[in-house]
Amino acid sequence: MNSGSSTVPGLAALVWPATIARVGSIAPACAATLGFGVRPPTIASFFAPVRLVATVGQDFPELHVKLLRDRGVDVRGLQVASGRTFRWTGAYGYDLNEARTLDTQLNVFADFRPALDDTQSRTPYLFLANIDPELQLEVLRQMRTRPRLVALDTMNFWIKGKRDALLRVLREVDVVTINDGEARQLADEPNLVKAARKIAALGPRTVVVKRGEYGALLLDDSAFFVVPAYPLESVFDPTGAGDTFAGGFMGYLAFRDRSDSATVRRAMVYGSVMASFTVEDFSLRRLTRLGPADIAERYAAFYELIRLEP
């Protein structure tokens, strides 16, 4: 059994600035281990400039903030509140597919009220990470220009406890990312295909269902696409693979500044590429050794992995 413990900066919204940038100048990766909550901005920063709106406690290591800055992430939206950082501790069984939560401490996250400044509120690609859907809606209300694309992540806790608020915000987003068990729960439907269609009917044009070691399922404009997880010989730490996926997915869409069907499919694969690097080592260690050539090479390997002649 493996176990993980992570400090999360109460990730609320990743707010993406102008996007046509950085293709040939992906910055060198961070130089130390980070908790999984900083993964999405770190991962996304491989593709496009990133703004982060989040809260952390006074115990959050200054080193981690420096590392985000070193990767070019705009951390002006990172509030340091008095108290301790959100903390999740979990454990994995034999198949590394399902995490069991051992401990969750909300800490400073309990009082988090995201406030976007003028620049942040005009960001074209917005990722509403997994927080209270009322806060997600509040962030959306603060946007002064409608983003070109809004994605939302959620989980069982909100599906059960804040269902009405979640349904309200779902009506206004373009993309939802959710794991398979939670998709079934949200749609109240055991069949995953029907569940994805029911979720799309709630608002989002695009539904991304994360399936752990089995990859991810996309429903986009009524068509399905399936991307497997990359077959790895060593899976050390699945913590945050789903978050990493979201970072790669959003980063690629922001980088391309489009979301047609072919681009969304490629974004699914880039999400899977980044997740495959994440699980190869504990925490963010693998990412610290990652360069653009590695990303391009693994994308090509994914292409080969699912390549079928007509």
Added chain:
Amino acid sequence: MNSGSSTVPGLAALVWPATIARVGSIAPACAATLGFGVRPPTIASFFAPVRLVATVGQDFPELHVKLLRDRGVDVRGLQVASGRTFRWTGAYGYDLNEARTLDTQLNVFADFRPALDDTQSRTPYLFLANIDPELQLEVLRQMRTRPRLVALDTMNFWIKGKRDALLRVLREVDVVTINDGEARQLADEPNLVKAARKIAALGPRTVVVKRGEYGALLLDDSAFFVVPAYPLESVFDPTGAGDTFAGGFMGYLAFRDRSDSATVRRAMVYGSVMASFTVEDFSLRRLTRLGPADIAERYAAFYELIRLEP
């Protein structure tokens, strides 16, 4: 919870005759429900002529034999022994992924000794279905000309009880089809990628790992290929989906009479196509309404399902 009960004709060897045939003349499907043991020859007969070597008891319905004949399956190798037919009864939980065996009766299967006649022993595509590996080896020894391709299926019962015999026969086959749990058990390795490589090192050039509702994984000449299960809105009965897969896989290879990497990938998809039809209704009912246009249409849908631009 669903449950299934099936009579199996002690399927020993599907023996495939010359293969370049039937592309435009796929025969109309059977007209009644059959137990899952007759699925592989039935499914394979959509692609190529099929010879069946198997044993059944006196209780085996003459109607089923007639249906195999109607699909053009050569049933001269079907022995009717005194006693009852092999019978398996199982049940499925919520996710329809894992069957729980409720009852297994070997019956006439316990004394089965397959004997190939001259024609059968010169068949170019040989599928050694899931029986005692000593019998699989005996069938292989009876082949007067080395088949162009030999595939083998096996299960936990033989992996545990007849490991040495299984390792012997594995050295002589080209393809092994096995489910994921059993692949891990055979290789004594929890990581599926390493397990597939270890199995390939035992002899087979091609390892096909069946993953239930998650599709199948192929390791062929050191390269991996992943095919998902088709996303279905209704899964009525997963009984024998793996057998159906093998029937489509072998049938397509025999039809094309080649086993290069691109053809093996297509065969994986045809296996998945046929499995997707099977699970759409109980027993073989869906297959009785199946025509070549349905098969071509679903292959095209699979192509779209995994299509990725470079």
